[in-house]
């Protein structure tokens with residue numbers, strides 16, 4: 001089966017991870033500009049001050065993407081370039097940069113797929129309470145409207161937020177991302193609710209503009225599967241999916257929160273402070289979502305915790321997605337299994353889990369339109385005679401595209417696939433050592449770009465609309 005011609009083959013990036021130029025042309029400081037410089041917070045103290053200098057080299061990068069045949073480029077806008085303080089005066093040079101980037105994509109026939117928020121919050125808003133402060137919601141809506149006005153004539157695909165679970169859980173529960181909070185789980189649930197409310201208000205505002213584009217949100221998708229069929233572990237699976245999937249997808253797609261989680265949070269005194277107006281806004285906005293974006297890297301294998309477990313102190317090392325940590329409420333634990341395959345960073349490789357998870361979503365949410373907005377393999381690429389030979393990445397993406405194709409056959413409504421990432425970039429907590437791109441960036445040679453084996457392979461995938469994929 002070939003992928004249809006309205007299926008977009010793309011690749012993604014995020015502003016902080018590629019742009020660099022952290023204080024150039026009037027850009028303000030973000031939470032990450034500060035947090036990444038606190039000793040011990042990132043791998044070997046790496047930060048995005050220069051990143052891969054996409055800010056200055058975007059023309060070269062887009063030309064390479066075009067050569068690869070890329071149909072769409074997903075990138076994010078740095079809020080701090082548009083509004084250096086988060087609110088107030090607009091920075092014309094920030095608008096100009098994204099106008100140029102968008103125009104460059106269009107010049108090459110690449111569809112710009114734009115994320116408004118990929119975690120880099122303007123520092124003054126962070127200092128005023130970040131996503132715990134409802135003023136951040138208003139500030140976000142204002143910023144989003146400025147972007148719609150400035151870019152909406154050419155950008156027809158907007159994502160409001162990237163992976164709410166990651167920036168709120170790591171930021172307000174585990175302390176591994178800014179603002180580094182880990183004193184009260186209620187803050188985590190409050191932050192998630194404020195983000196859902198901001199999303200609801202933003203998509204309503206977008207629809208009022210009649211820009212004839214589409215808008216949605218991107219969530220991480222890590223379906224939980226019990227390690228065996230025991231009643232306890234099946235309960236752990238249910239609980240994990242309720243908290244990590246449905247808490248995030250239900251308010252967006254169904255317009256209300258899952259009852260199981262609401263009951264648990266009420267019992268534990270962790271329910272966010274919300275108003276009737278906020279809940280009603282979330283409900284009214286649900287049918288306005290045009291799509292949901294899924295970022296899939298791995299599933300979770302879970303088992304119920306039956307004895308008392310000692311609470312593990314969160315660190316950078318145990319907050320980067322590998323299994324082992326108990327859930328915040330001590331109910332279940334994710335585990336590494338002997339019969340599964342893992343990446344060098346202990347992320348499970350499971351295209352089967354992807355198909356099963358997608359079918360689970362279809363059963364719960366019906367025919368909703370989906371884009372896979374991230375999927376890829378983090379690896380340390382091997383260089384053979386000067387060429388980055390990333391065969392494991394080719395195998396990984398091959399198998400996950402086959403999974404997407406099989407889910408489409410099952411009736412899941414998937415309209416595009418964005419590999420993470422278009423080009424090697426900065427991993428938030430793992431520096432430059434963990435590579436994901438089709439394009440290699442040589443940090444020992446002035447950030448020179450070169451094509452990996454996967455670059456040529458992905459071009460063939462796009463050219464043949466997936467006919468060259470291997471089913472194993």
Ligand code: BGP
Pocket residue numbers: 014017162163166220295320374378420426427428429430434
């Ligand atoms: C997602 C983020 C991306 C990217 C990716 C890989 O959660 O949206 O920005 O970083 O994960 O993560 P890592 O770099 O930790 O391997």
